[in-house]
Amino acid sequence: MIELKNVNKHYGELHVLKDVSLSVRQGEVVVIIGPSGSGKSTLCRTINRLETIDSGEILIEGEPLPQEGKKLAGLRSRIGMVFQSFNLFAHMSILDNVTLAPTDVLKVPRKKAQAEAMKLLERVGVADQANKVPAQLSGGQQQRAAIARALAMHPKAMLFDEPTSALDPEMIGEVLNVMTELASEGMTMLIVTHEMNFARQVADRVIFMDDGKIVEENTPEEFFEHPVSERAQNFLSTIR
Ligand code: ADP
Numbered sequence: 001m002i003e004l005k006n007v008n009k010h011y012g013e014l015h016v017l018k019d020v021s022l023s024v025r026q027g028e029v030v031v032i033i034g035p036s037g038s039g040k041s042t043l044c045r046t047i048n049r050l051e052t053i054d055s056g057e058i059l060i061e062g063e064p065l066p067q068e069g070k071k072l073a074g075l076r077s078r079i080g081m082v083f084q085s086f087n088l089f090a091h092m093s094i095l096d097n098v099t100l101a102p103t104d105v106l107k108v109p110r111k112k113a114q115a116e117a118m119k120l121l122e123r124v125g126v127a128d129q130a131n132k133v134p135a136q137l138s139g140g141q142q143q144r145a146a147i148a149r150a151l152a153m154h155p156k157a158m159l160f161d162e163p164t165s166a167l168d169p170e171m172i173g174e175v176l177n178v179m180t181e182l183a184s185e186g187m188t189m190l191i192v193t194h195e196m197n198f199a200r201q202v203a204d205r206v207i208f209m210d211d212g213k214i215v216e217e218n219t220p221e222e223f224f225e226h227p228v229s230e231r232a233q234n235f236l237s238t239i240r
């Protein structure tokens with residue numbers, strides 16, 4: 001579904017992705033962990049081309065990542081992304097947030113888009129908030145609405161970049177539950193998170209990044225019980 005081959009990315013002098021190769025198969029849940037500044041967000045952002053790369057290749061369903069135009073818009077709509085900050089449109093109702101892209105991009109008739117949006121909002125447990133604006137919702141509710149908004153485009157895969165890092169502790173669980181459910185329904189997911197229990201439960205594979213490189217890649221059982229590299233051992237000991 002998603003394949004990166006020897007991807008390199010610099011910000012000026014800073015080499016942030018160093019020969020990164022990784023693949024996510026259909027239905028697979030891959031969790032990326034690693035210290036702050038190791039390049040996790042940059043990696044996510046290159047996948048739907050919010051960032052360009054300097055060398056290497058990114059393939060989505062075997063096809064090179066489109067450079068621009070309609071094809072790129074199409075790709076972005078097929079890969080849902082949820083960020084740390086709930087980037088809902090502040091001036092729109094939750095319902096309008098969810099129906100905007102389906103009506104604008106997919107040309108779904110408004111009534112149909114609204115009916116589908118309500119189902120998705122129900123699924124993530126915020127249907128009763130549909131007519132409010134984002135600021136009237138808790139962080140956890142906003143993040144669940146953001147997930148519904150991404151799902152409204154029928155994505156083939158979902159990218160999550162620390163979706164619970166900005167949440168108050170009591171709201172983390174409700175967002176992780178929605179993600180766990182998605183995973184169990186077979187959604188292909190690439191998730192950056194510091195929630196280790198969650199990672200252990202849902203990940204098919206864990207990737208450990210440090211300093212722009214993939215240092216370790218293993219099953220969650222192996223990774224958490226027997227981290228191989230010193231860097232991974234140190235990282236795990238700081239968060240346990
Ligand atoms: P992580 O998500 O693992 O914390 P990031 O991908 O955000 O790491 O950042 C990797 C490195 O790239 C960091 O050193 C960060 O400061 C730098 N960086 C990230 N975004 C930019 C940018 N837009 N311009 C310059 N440097 C950046």
Ligand code: MG
Pocket residue numbers: 040041042161162
């Ligand atoms: Mg980050």
